[in-house]
Amino acid sequence: MTMKTVFEKTTGLTDNQTHYCPGCTHGIIHRMVGEVLEEMGILEDTVGVASVGCSVLSYEYFNCDMTQAAHGRAPAVATGIKRVLPDRFVFTYQGDGDLASIGIAEAVHAAARGENITVIFVNNAIYGMTGGQMAPTTLVGQKTATTPFGRNASIQGLPIRVSEMLSTLDGTAYIERVSTHDVPNIIKTKKAIRKAFETQKQGKGFSMVEVLSSCPTNWGLDPNESLDWIKDHMVPAYPLGVYKDVPKEADR
């Protein structure tokens, strides 16, 4: 009796084993990006840009040409690539420390220019790689290595809602916030990633998918509790949904 193959790893990812912590949803998000690149048949026409932070080694995992960028600079690096190669697909894969803090200027201006790139923005409300410090997206009251008594708005300020902020810019074409805390939302996440790359394919301009993601290690929760924490704490603070979807025919 021969075995029937019912499931295979996407060719959008390499065979390298990822370094992510158990229960971290980077692996899921990686796989969906890889699946979308494979399904759209654009792997060989894609150049990805890895950021600094937990996803710094993502160039080892995506099965396409990849460039590693300095902290926060991925949208500028992507701009350089896309402006030379306008017919290739260019995406960045960035965490919240990278995109919302040190790289906020590069993100805002790439969006404002309407760069025809796709940003995969993974928001886990904390700096992971450097050991669990406060991020711009850390929730009020959330304990981190640098907010040991909980984020206090009067001292550390308030979280930045990146999707809301960037969707106010005329240069953005498609912005959606999704989550990885359960299967229905994971399926929505993949649809959003596909939609973002389709937006780039149609030359409509800047597209971004903000993915709410878990960090069991730095949150001090087990993987299941982490998924609940996304649902119970992050989703209310960062409402899911489409923030911008410029129709193809729109006069821009």
Next chain:
Amino acid sequence: MGKVLMKGNEVIAEAAVHAGCKYFFGYPITPQSELVAYMARRLPEVGGLFLQAESEVAAINMVYGAAGTGVRVMTSSSSPGFSLKQEGISYLVGAELPALIVNVVRGGPGLGNIQPAQSDYFQVTKGGGHGDYHTPVLAPSTLQEIIDLTEAAFDIADQYRTPVILLGDGMLGQMMEPVEFKELNERDPEQKEWATTGTRGDGKPRIISSLELNADALEKRNELLQKKFALIKQNEVRYETFEIDDADYIVTAYGTAARIAMNAINQARKDGLKIGMIRPITLWPFPEQPFIETRDRVKGYLSVEMSAGQMVEDVRLAVEGRAPVSFFGRTGGVVPTQEEIYDQIIKLAGGVEV
């Protein structure tokens, strides 16, 4: 083509176009803004692209991205902006990407002023950003020389996969001189097998990165980089000498300071003093050889700079204490006069016999 009267900053820009550069990412800063403006008008004419970035940091990282696709790409700035580019330059070196970075130096530190200076010498020759590295630095002293050195800079960048710095100052950037360009030849862009352009059926994905988490592996990468730097030191040293064979004293200076010092030397020669000149054209690699060849027979060297004394340290290293090395410099954007330098030469040579 005949001679045309052009401003230094525009000469750099046109020279880059002649060298096949079609991509420029920059940010305005005085006294180099004409370069940015020239490229904004000129590059579309040759099918290229100009983009004004939101900051110097973004500009150098756009250069990083574009360089990774294998094209000839450049940016330009002046001192405070150049400091901001150091992060990206360190990454370009680490990832071994070719690019041209122009620094039209102005007075500092801090915001300083917009007058010509040479006070970024340490920053451009000693690494500047983090990590163990050097970048080749070419320092023209005339607008005509800019044309040759800009092309040489791109060639060196491509040959060694390294960022190269073209170092000018506010005087060279702002002055006008007649220059002559060769005919513009359309050159085919070089195909670079390491470039990330999408795999397009040619197999394994390529990665551009300066990250190496394993210490032993990173040390090996550093050793390879050091080998490359040694090769550049061996092959790419450029300098010019003037009447050093019979010289009692040798003045050394680069860029604008060298032009002015040359006039002072000519005057001293007329007055019967045996003064020679060594003009470094590459500041890194520093031209040690003419100093080694003369250090046991001259009575001394005088380093003239528009700084508080930076290149003089490399002169002293090359001379190895075998002859006295003195220094004269003006700072803060003050350009030394021919008379001032002449007086320094006289002081050094113990006066003129009347």
